[in-house]
Amino acid sequence: LMGSRGESASTAPAAPARRIVAVGSGKGGVGKSTLSANLAVALARLGVRVGLVDADIYGPSQPRLLGNAGSRPEAHDKVMFPVPSEWGVPVLSMGHLVEPGRAIAWRGPMASGALGQLVDAHWGDVELLLIDLPPGTGDVQLTMVQKHKPVGAVIVSTPQDLALIDATRAMSFFDQAGVPVIGMVENMSGYVCPHCGESSDPFGHGGAEAAAAEAGVPFLGHIPLDLKIRQDSDAGRPPAAGDSPQGKAFLAVARRLAD
Ligand code: ADP
Numbered sequence: 001l002m003g004s005r006g007e008s009a010s011t012a013p014a015a016p017a018r019r020i021v022a023v024g025s026g027k028g029g030v031g032k033s034t035l036s037a038n039l040a041v042a043l044a045r046l047g048v049r050v051g052l053v054d055a056d057i058y059g060p061s062q063p064r065l066l067g068n069a070g071s072r073p074e075a076h077d078k079v080m081f082p083v084p085s086e087w088g089v090p091v092l093s094m095g096h097l098v099e100p101g102r103a104i105a106w107r108g109p110m111a112s113g114a115l116g117q118l119v120d121a122h123w124g125d126v127e128l129l130l131i132d133l134p135p136g137t138g139d140v141q142l143t144m145v146q147k148h149k150p151v152g153a154v155i156v157s158t159p160q161d162l163a164l165i166d167a168t169r170a171m172s173f174f175d176q177a178g179v180p181v182i183g184m185v186e187n188m189s190g191y192v193c194p195h196c197g198e199s200s201d202p203f204g205h206g207g208a209e210a211a212a213a214e215a216g217v218p219f220l221g222h223i224p225l226d227l228k229i230r231q232d233s234d235a236g237r238p239p240a241a242g243d244s245p246q247g248k249a250f251l252a253v254a255r256r257l258a259d
Contacts (some may be wrong), residue, residue, distance in 0.1 A: 011144050020095035020119070020129045020150040020259075021182065024174070025157065025176040026166020028135035030044070030057075032156045034233050035223065035250075036132035037065040037089075038240035041245075042254030043128065044088040045240070051082055051126035053118045054093030055144060056134045057111040058104050063095040067236025072096055073121075080121040087241050090126065092118045108139030112147075113142050136166075137173040138205075145177035152182035153221065154257065159189055159207035167208065171215055183220035184212040187254055191225040 024112035033115040040052040054062035063069035066085040072091060073080040073096055082090035097103060121128060134140050153174045157167035171181050186208035192199050202225065212219040229246050232239045
């Protein structure tokens with residue numbers, strides 16, 4: 001990245017007043033990156049000055065989700081400037097620094113150092129920095145909670161039992177680190193068939209809400225499993241930027257988060 005960790009720390013802007021909120025999940029593929037991107041876009045629409053860090057160092061997806069994969073961050077004195085996106089959300093991701101398809105084969109300390117450079121960038125007047133964490137509870141997540149001190153965490157899970165066990169583990173990780181869990185979001189919750197209109201629940205329904213109640217953490221809402229969410233996400237058009245029913249589902253979660 002941009003020089004050693006020490007250099008970046010000494011040249012980073014002093015004492016930012018911004019708050020950091022981590023978005024985590026116990027396992028991959030539950031829609032954590034999709035939710036992070038859309039929450040950021042929805043919060044920006046609600047008037048919050050929000051920035052997004054893609055902390056999934058080994059598997060970045062935010063440049064594609066926000067449609068700015070071709071852009072490179074500029075840097076001054078080895079401190080990066082976030083990359084703007086069309087949706088009012090500046091973002092930094094390893095995906096902006098490494099060619100697509102090229103593997104990042106780094107041990108934990110290198111990845112944690114990279115995270116530091118993404119977080120301690122020139123975020124300017126951003127007041128809320130959302131962090132799309134990698135799935136699970138490894139080195140990058142530990143550095144995140146210990147060094148960057150998020151004010152809270154949002155946990156994403158599907159309604160499925162297995163995913164929920166992992167989500168509960170993620171909650172316990174934040175709990176042990178002294179980071180309050182702001183709430184839980186149930187993604188891939190209910191599927192409406194685009195052909196016949198019938199609604200079904202491939203991963204079950206309501207499981208995350210029940211798990212949140214059991215853990216005593218707020219439930220922030222359901223996002224349906226929806227072909228349009230997948231298609232628009234792949235095309236770099238976050239559904240939360242529009243007023244479709246899919247967009248409104250993300251906006252509803254963002255409103256509860258902003259409260
Ligand atoms: P994670 O960050 O948890 O690994 P992603 O956000 O990358 O998960 O999502 C995994 C895949 O599922 C992506 O192809 C994404 O487009 C798709 N996806 C996520 N949420 C939904 C949803 N609510 N409806 C349809 N597809 C979704």
